[in-house]
Amino acid sequence: MFEYYDKSRMLIPIKIWTKSVEDIEQSCLEQAVNLASLPFAHDHIALMPDTHTGKGMPIGGVIACKNVVIPNAVGVDIGCGMAFVQTDIPVKILRETMTGSGELIKVIIGNILRTIPVGFRHYGKPQASAVLDKAQGEIEKYTADSELIDFISQSYYSVGTLGGGNHFIEIQEDEKGFACIMLHSGSRMFGNMIGQHFNRLAHKINDQYFSVVPSEYNLPFLPVNTDEGQRYLNWMHLAMDFAFENRAVMLDKVKQIFTEQVEKHTEFHPTYTNEINCHHNYASLENHYGENVWVHRKGAIHAKQDEIAIIPGSMGSYSYIVKGLGNEESFLTSSHGAGRSYSRMGAMERFSVESVMVDLKQRNVVLGKNSKKDVAEECRFAYKDIDTVMDNQKGLTAPIKKLFTVGVVKG
Secondary structure, eight states: OEEEOOTTTOSSOEEEOSSSGGGSOHHHHHHHHHHHTOTTBOSOEEEEEEEEOOSSSOEEEEEEESSEEOHHHHOSSTTOEEEEEEEEEEHHHHHHOEETTEEHHHHHHHHHHHHSOOTTOOOSSOOOOHHHHHHHHTGGGTTTSHHHHHHHHHGGGTTTOOOSTTOEEEEEEOTTSEEEEEEEEOOHHHHHHHHHHHHHHHHHHHHHTTOSSOGGGOOOOEETTSHHHHHHHHHHHHHHHHHHHHHHHHHHHHHHHHHHHHHHHSSOOOOEEEEEEEESEEEEEEEETTEEEEEEEESEEEOOTTOEEEEOOOBTSEEEEEEEOOOGGGTSEEESSOOBSSOHHHHHHHSOHHHHHHHHHHTTOEEEOSOOTTGGGGBGGGBOOHHHHHHHTTTTEEEEEEEEEEEEEEO
16 A cells, blocks of 8 residues: 655555555556545545546545545445355366256356346336335425435336446355355446435535535535535435345345256255355445544445455455455455456457457356447456455455356346
């Protein structure tokens, strides 16, 4: 970690968990400098080793704010995060067991792809949702933002869906040869609409009251002691709860598919342990450096002392289960993944579909994807090296399990 501090442009320093400033994009650094010039930013800005340019705020960035929340410092996929569970089934069984439709691992991946809606798809009928039921019963909390109300009922069709982009469902192999299940998803269109709505509202309010924050920063804020600030927090927490439930439902469906297929084709009966479900896009009220502040983690995970969390790599690469080390300088935070080296468009221009498919085949990774034309967007070459990222944050987390992709479902 090193500190970057240009006192002519910044009120507070930036602490960066890479080897040098050359390891991050200039546009990412400029966004961090903007954060460090905000009058309500507390103590310092933190950039994780996977940091890269986002909308308004870097992905892999952390800002602690006094008495305000910034919708764009959470992002539009509110509550996006990871889920994981360990199985006691050897991966060797999944690769070597032949069925009428090929290797067992291919059958499992195919069944997941057919069962769980991916990309822009959703279910044809409403799904059970305790989170949305609770919201309907407390609808008075949300009626001031009437344009969002319909998304509560619409989201019943999206409970247990994956989405697209960097979201995935993977069967992975741990260092002892056992299969694990990991998935990455968030609040789907629901969180997106909430994030966009409150970012627009914050821009409007900031313009009305001549905010000291330049509009071009794309970091409009809402004071938490205002009606608008409290409304954002209500909707943000609802989206976080929905994202958590979305992952939990998907994980249950994947476990059911995994169990059915393993029991159908082998003599094994899977058991599941060490389940994890955690966010990496959210804001929370915490105490740091003597003050209660709103810590915004955008593409970053909470990593307090001994907290167990998930840091995924890229498709066909490695992922990690980690234990937090409680580093206060990072606001008890670590990276949420490998971090992009190329934009989605840049990756598609640089890497061909054929080269990505050959790489996956050479690494013995089974891909479940309805269309391969955009597969390069999420190939491992589009991301930073996960082991370099992990090395750069040795003071933030300690790896307790390393996992390799065996099969992956993508939108």
